[in-house]
Amino acid sequence: MVTIEDKNFSLPKICDSGQCFRMEPCSGGRYRLVALGRYLEAEQEGDRITFDCTQEEFDLVWKDYFDLSTDYEGIIAGVDKDDAYLVTAAEYGRGIRILNQDLWEMIVSFIISQQNNIRRIRKCIRQLCERYGERRTSGNGTVYHDFPAPETLACASLDDLYACGLGYRSKYISRTAHSVHCGEVDLGKLGRMDYDAAKKELLRLYGVGVKVADCICLFALHQTDAFPRDTHINKVMAAQYPGGFPFERYGKYSGILQQYIFYYDLTENK
DNA sequence: CATCAGGCGAGAC
DNA sequence: GTCTCGCCTGAT
Numbered sequence: 592m593v594t595i596e597d598k599n600f601s602l603p604k605i606c607d608s609g610q611c612f613r614m615e616p617c618s619g620g621r622y623r624l625v626a627l628g629r630y631l632e633a634e635q636e637g638d639r640i641t642f643d644c645t646q647e648e649f650d651l652v653w654k655d656y657f658d659l660s661t662d663y664e665g666i667i668a669g670v671d672k673d674d675a676y677l678v679t680a681a682e683y684g685r686g687i688r689i690l691n692q693d694l695w696e697m698i699v700s701f702i703i704s705q706q707n708n709i710r711r712i713r714k715c716i717r718q719l720c721e722r723y724g725e726r727r728t729s730g731n732g733t734v735y736h737d738f739p740a741p742e743t744l745a746c747a748s749l750d751d752l753y754a755c756g757l758g759y760r761s762k763y764i765s766r767t768a769h770s771v772h773c774g775e776v777d778l779g780k781l782g783r784m785d786y787d788a789a790k791k792e793l794l795r796l797y798g799v800g801v802k803v804a805d806c807i808c809l810f811a812l813h814q815t816d817a818f819p820r821d822t823h824i825n826k827v828m829a830a831q832y833p834g835g836f837p838f839e840r841y842g843k844y845s846g847i848l849q850q851y852i853f854y855y856d857l858t859e860n861k
Numbered sequence: 862c863a864t865c866a867g868g869c870g871a872g873a874c
Numbered sequence: 875g876t877c878t879c880g881c882c883t884g885a886t
Contacts, residue, residue, distance in 0.1 A: 706881080706882090707882095707883085708884085708885080710884085710885080711883070711884065711885085714884090715883095753882080756882085756883070756884090757882075757883095758881075758882025758883055759880090759881045759882050759883095760881095760882075761882085
C-alpha cells in the first residue's frame with residue numbers, strides 16, 4: 592500500500608475525463624485500472640489517495656503513469672485571471688492529470704472514440720480486451736485482460752472485430768494493426784519525435800485523422816502542447832474564444848487546459 | 862422515428 | 875486546399 596496526499600489528484604475526475612477508458616469505479620468507492628499490462632486498485636478520501644501496490648511498483652510504474660512530477664498547481668495558478676471561463680474550467684477540473692498511457696492502446700482507443708460516446712467506447716474496448724487480450728490474475732486474485740498486441744489485432748478477422756461492436760471502425764483497426772505489425776509505422780520511433788513529426792507520422796495510419804492524432808500525442812506521447820479539437824472544444828472555442836485560444840500564452844500547457852475545458856463542458860450540469 | 866456521440870476517408874471541385 | 879457525404883451502433 593502506498594498513500595499520497597495531493598489536492599491536484601482526483602481518481603473520479605481522472606476516470607471521467609475521457610482519456611483513460613480502462614479505469615472504472617468498483618465496490619466501496621474504490622477504483623480499478625488495467626494499464627501497462629498491470630492491474631491496480633486505488634481509493635481516495637479527500638486529498639489522500641491509497642494505491643494497492645508496493646512502494647517499488649509505485650516508484651517504478653505508477654508515479655510516471657499518473658504524471659506525479661508535474662506541477663498542476665502551478666499550471667492552474669498560471670491561468671489568466673481575466674479569463675473567467677478558463678479560471679472556472681481549470682478550478683472545476685482540478686485533479687485531472689495527463690496520464691502517460693500505452694501508445695498502441697491509445698491509437699486503438701482513439702480510433703474507436705471517433706463519432707462515438709464514452710459509454711460505448713468503454714464497451715468496445717472491454718470486448719476487444721476480453722476477446723483478444725491475454726488473461727491474467729492480479730495479486731488479489733482479480734482476473735483481468737491485457738490490451739491486445741498489434742499482431743493479435745492484425746490477425747483478427749473483420750467479422751470478429753465487428754462482433755466487438757466497433758462498427759465501421761473495424762477496418763480502421765485492422766489496417767492500422769497491420770501497419771504497426773509489419774513495421775510500416777514504427778511505434779518506437781514515435782516516442783523520440785517532437786510533436787509535429789509524431790503527429791504527421793500518426794496521420795499515416797488509416798482511421799487516424801487530425802483530432803485522433805492529437806489525442807494520441809497528448810495521452811500517450813505526453814506532447815502537452817497538443818490540443819485536440821472535438822465537438823465540445825469547437826463549441827467552447829466559438830462561444831468563448833472567437834478571436835482564437837491564446838496558445839502563445841499557454842504553450843506546452845495548452846493540452847492540459849484542453850482537458851479542463853473538455854471535462855468542464857462534458858460534465859457540468861450533468 | 863430522428864438525432865447524436867470526443868471524426869474520418871473518399872470523391873468532387 | 876476546402877467542402878460534402880456516408881458510415882456502425884446504442885442511447886435518448
